[in-house]
Amino acid sequence: MNCLLLFPSDFIPGQNNTARISGRRKEHLQSVFNAQTGREIKVGIVNGKMGTGIVVGQSENEILLDITVFTNPPAPAPLTLILALPRPKSLKKSIEVATSLGIKKIYIIESWRVEKSYWTSPVLSSEKLIEHILLGLEQARDTVIPQIEIRKRFKPFVEDEIPEIIQGTEAIVAHPYAKQPCPYRINTSCTLAIGPEGGFIPYEIEMFEKCGFKSYTFGDRILRVEYAIPALAGRIL
Amino acid sequence: MNCLLLFPSDFIPGQNNTARISGRRKEHLQSVFNAQTGREIKVGIVNGKMGTGIVVGQSENEILLDITVFTNPPAPAPLTLILALPRPKSLKKSIEVATSLGIKKIYIIESWRVEKSYWTSPVLSSEKLIEHILLGLEQARDTVIPQIEIRKRFKPFVEDEIPEIIQGTEAIVAHPYAKQPCPYRINTSCTLAIGPEGGFIPYEIEMFEKCGFKSYTFGDRILRVEYAIPALAGRIL
Numbered sequence: 001m002n003c004l005l006l007f008p009s010d011f012i013p014g015q016n017n018t019a020r021i022s023g024r025r026k027e028h029l030q031s032v033f034n035a036q037t038g039r040e041i042k043v044g045i046v047n048g049k050m051g052t053g054i055v056v057g058q059s060e061n062e063i064l065l066d067i068t069v070f071t072n073p074p075a076p077a078p079l080t081l082i083l084a085l086p087r088p089k090s091l092k093k094s095i096e097v098a099t100s101l102g103i104k105k106i107y108i109i110e111s112w113r114v115e116k117s118y119w120t121s122p123v124l125s126s127e128k129l130i131e132h133i134l135l136g137l138e139q140a141r142d143t144v145i146p147q148i149e150i151r152k153r154f155k156p157f158v159e160d161e162i163p164e165i166i167q168g169t170e171a172i173v174a175h176p177y178a179k180q181p182c183p184y185r186i187n188t189s190c191t192l193a194i195g196p197e198g199g200f201i202p203y204e205i206e207m208f209e210k211c212g213f214k215s216y217t218f219g220d221r222i223l224r225v226e227y228a229i230p231a232l233a234g235r236i237l
Numbered sequence: 238m239n240c241l242l243l244f245p246s247d248f249i250p251g252q253n254n255t256a257r258i259s260g261r262r263k264e265h266l267q268s269v270f271n272a273q274t275g276r277e278i279k280v281g282i283v284n285g286k287m288g289t290g291i292v293v294g295q296s297e298n299e300i301l302l303d304i305t306v307f308t309n310p311p312a313p314a315p316l317t318l319i320l321a322l323p324r325p326k327s328l329k330k331s332i333e334v335a336t337s338l339g340i341k342k343i344y345i346i347e348s349w350r351v352e353k354s355y356w357t358s359p360v361l362s363s364e365k366l367i368e369h370i371l372l373g374l375e376q377a378r379d380t381v382i383p384q385i386e387i388r389k390r391f392k393p394f395v396e397d398e399i400p401e402i403i404q405g406t407e408a409i410v411a412h413p414y415a416k417q418p419c420p421y422r423i424n425t426s427c428t429l430a431i432g433p434e435g436g437f438i439p440y441e442i443e444m445f446e447k448c449g450f451k452s453y454t455f456g457d458r459i460l461r462v463e464y465a466i467p468a469l470a471g472r473i474l
Contacts, residue, residue: 097460097461100464184421220311221337221377221379223334223377227337230468231467231470233468234468
């Protein structure tokens with residue numbers, strides 16, 4: 001946690017500047033930041049500005065912080081991510097790292113090689129997704145919650161939604177068997193599609209290409225999706 | 238596991254082509270690859286060639302594979318990684334992802350902001366390091382074990398060893414407070430130094446720069462080290 005995220009409900013009613021922190025965030029403030037009275041901590045208001053919080057009091061159950069916010073969060077990454085649903089453990093990490101990278105729109109989609117059982121994972125629930133989003137924001141010092149959309153059918157998503165999503169962006173599908181290597185520093189907004197373990201099937205790649213995607217390879221090595229996301233973002237952004 | 242790694246000791250003496258697999262690798266072959274007789278699996282000989290293994294028999298405790306190897310592993314990444322010792326959980330993941338990326342030389346070093354307790358972590362033992370190396374190789378379909386060097390003193394490492402390590406390479410230190418953004422696609426061998434949580438201290442950055450390192454930023458966002466490695470490698474390689 002490099003920044004403490006605050007929700008409107010953390011503020012004591014009638015005292016706009018004082019926030020009351022308990023639970024996981026309190027534990028973390030105490031164990032990692034040694035949050036003694038007077039200690040200054042980087043904070044951000046969810047979907048709002050960033051600044052500092054000064055510890056002004058603490059009890060067994062909570063820490064009181066005096067909050068001042070004054071700067072905007074870092075600019076969002078100009079990248080929309082389309083991710084074939086990975087296994088639950090990878091999904092958690094993928095959401096965290098995509099959020100840390102500043103990606104603000106993520107589509108989690110069906111694809112032929114997605115294990116059907118993954119769709120029943122509790123990680124896909126809003127409560128779990130927001131947990132991993134918050135971890136990613138706290139890590140990167142950002143406040144803006146990305147929007148995550150879940151699409152359980154491949155064909156209608158690609159046919160009905162993709163054309164609008166990729167409008168005005170460079171659309172890339174990461175495909176291990178593509179011939180062209182992935183380009184560097186694309187100086188425009190991007191849409192990046194990453195397949196499941198084993199990759200998208202040829203029919204899916206064809207559908208992406210028909211919509212205007214270009215397929216690129218990142219080399220012979222197969223990376224876990226949670227590492228492919230930063231590797232590709234690091235290259236194209 | 239995208240490739241089964243084989244050791245000389247896996248082969249049945251006198252039968253050069255038949256390997257006997259038990260333990261974690263056997264479980265994985267059965268649960269993920271559904272390794273019935275006749276099934277073909279991608280294999281690699283540790284530090285050697287790659288090819289296929291055909292399941293020719295199985296019992297409760299082992300699987301027998303008929304092995305043929307015929308291709309070289311992918312080319313190594315032209316990158317030496319210098320990593321300030323991260324927390325044990327991140328160290329495991331960092332070793333795995335660096336290995337998956339094809340990095341063949343990794344220095345794990347001391348730095349002012351490294352928590353002293355991390356040096357007592359069992360993850361630093363050879364047995365544990367090799368576990369995570371093997372996971373990284375199996376993931377990326379590679380066979381060549383990277384060399385990991387551990388240096389518990391910063392100053393002698395930088396003064397005595399760095400000049401030789403960086404010879405003929407572009408030497409980069411990732412520094413959140415640097416002014417220049419990290420360049421793309423460096424068409425030569427690189428040495429990349431990544432600091433601990435909170436970054437290298439100014440004195441350390443100065444020492445790196447004195448040796449010929451350039452310090453670059455990857456933007457305002459702070460990534461976990463296991464994600465900073467692929468993000469930076471994806472950009473500079």
